[in-house]
Amino acid sequence: MQNSLNPAAALVMDFGGSGAKGIGLRIESGIGKPFLICLNPEVEPVTKASIDAYMSGTLGATEPENSCWIAIGKQYYAIGALARERFHAEVDLHPLKWEDAIRKTLAAVWVLSERLGLGNEFDISIAALLPPGEYKNDRERFESKLKESLANFVTPSGNFKVNLVFFDCKPESGGIYLYRRRVLKDAIKQSVIAVAMIGHRNASILFSNKGAVGEGVTSNFGCNKLVEIFVRETSGTETHSTDKIIRAIVEAGAEVKGQPFMALARSCSAAGKKEDVKQMVKATRLAREEYFQMLTRWLDKKLPSERNELIFCGGTAHLFKQELSERYSLDTVLWDADVELPPTLDSVGLGSRLADVYAMYRTFRERLSSRLGVTAAD
Template sequence: MSRLNLEQLPDVILTLDFGGSGTKGIVQIKGGRPYSIWMEPAVIEATPASLGFQTRNLGNAYPENTAWVGIDDDYRAVGYLARSSYGATPGLRPRKFELAVYKTLAVVWVIKQKYKLPESFQISLALLLPPGEFEDSALLKPMLKDALIEFDTPTGILNASLVGYECFPEGAGIYAMYCKNTGEAIRRKVIAIVMLGYRNASVIISRRGILNRGKTTNLGMAKMVEKVMERTSGLEVEQLTEAIVNAAFELKPQHFYSICTSNSHQDSDVEKIISAVSTSRAEYVIMLANWLKEVLPHPNELDELIICGGTADYLRTELDDMFPVTPIEWHGGVEIPQSLNEKWLGNRLADVWALSVYHRIKVKTITRGVEEKITE
């Protein structure tokens, strides 16, 4: 790459997925290799005075755990700080774009801290939204552009210039990489991309290479956790979710003892939790299967299924049973580089990683075009 081309690249190329279980991102600093980033999903209002008090922890904690942002008079704690100091919940009810600005600004500040960037730099963004909320992307761009120009952070005012912006429906990153690997055959197939996350379930259909707008429902894994919570008492959502995922099919007492709040009735409480998880999982699978039956093409018409998302791994056996005839490509065949998996997110990074590959190539292609015009 020529020196001129390198200078034209933005300082930061960032791809984000605003998942219900956490904000996942792939970041590449100019001249560096890609890195993954993850922040807890909570966002909550807070006063500048209260947030200013939190800066005492800056030297002792990772920036992901001390993030807050201020846009004019609107101040928000984000991620771990929002949950631990202000009791914020994951925020699954609002549409993702409503909190995306604060989450994006927080990630940008974290990147600035981790990679020792100056207070002013250029950034190119690629974002993922559920297909059912994709129209919100038109609202999100001007909001982000204005907010990034000047916002408050734990280390002072930060100025980021948005020089590139793209937004895609969830599953688009995996689909783009699948198309690249499949080649011409994509134009002859009917393929469904099923994205199963913590908050949402989404489906996009590709008919001979032409994508539809897709559909989204609130049947992410949070629906199952909600059902378990209704059948039990005294449990924390985050701890329960982690225990359920760790237990998988082996619903053994040792997976749930640590989340019980009662010492005197621990054995009976664990037995009740196991029963609730088993019943709720069966109900959740039925609900998800009924929805997929409504939105997917008939099995005789469908050539292949791409199933992805963290919940997909948890329900892999049931999903295999749902589609006994249709070939399934799990996570679109996307392989996560080991260097990006330091937070053990595994396949939950597949969509945002695949989209980041596309985004970086596009940014460099555009930059190369700018270089050619300059040198003409």
């Protein structure tokens, strides 16, 4: 283990329900160019024998994101695409367990090492965005267990010994808020701001009253509720993965086009498929209306009655961008706090779903620059 921070790496993680998103970079004479790490959301406990069989049968090469597994002690886990495709894991939209966030972070650290050629022993600085409940109750345990796990874990490249030298943690939407705070500067001390993050797993609101950030509130009114209503109103769709249903609903858009639902149709005949799609279009329209009413009832109860800005972010918020903009037309509404993503960073077309982690990266980068006395690259 080297004693200095040079060379070293930094990683910023967002554990959203649609997948873990990370921004990684090398630190040498300055802070290097950022790059994106995307992991599918699945985490699946597996046996060492299963991993050995996978490793011995692997032919050719693939991107490290598609072949992630890690071991902590004697417990092995397949992460992301490997968990989904080889071990048939499914997306879990229940509240994130902080232990799974640690496993995903270790996997991302391995991908980072593979991308940058860092080897198996190096120093790292990490920032993470946690759901409000986990941030409130588990962030200290998360940091402690993360540091312990990084010091000794196993990957496809062997045993890793990574030293966590600097850690920061914020609640989901914290990156968006910190970005807005930098824009407003002292004016934030005269403003009441609410940041509503509506994602796959949950919906949460972060409050800032004249610069003082409150505890925030969270609910289970994420995209999972929309899926529950859709499945309730259709026949046989419960056999499809949540991820597949969400993808069809998103592609259908606010006008609810029928074509994306062809992938979910059960019937073999053309006429039968047409009826299946018709049922799913009807169910989606009902689900969107029912879910939107449910979501906005909760928002109206929790949002401060007097506010200067209302910021929406998260993939599910963007799915209802038109409806939310109309509903809160009397507010000063910002989307993602006007965060602008560098086109070179968004290599897989995630768009607004990267806003929070990128905004957090910008804040973390500035802190690292100051702490290390180096210049940050854009």
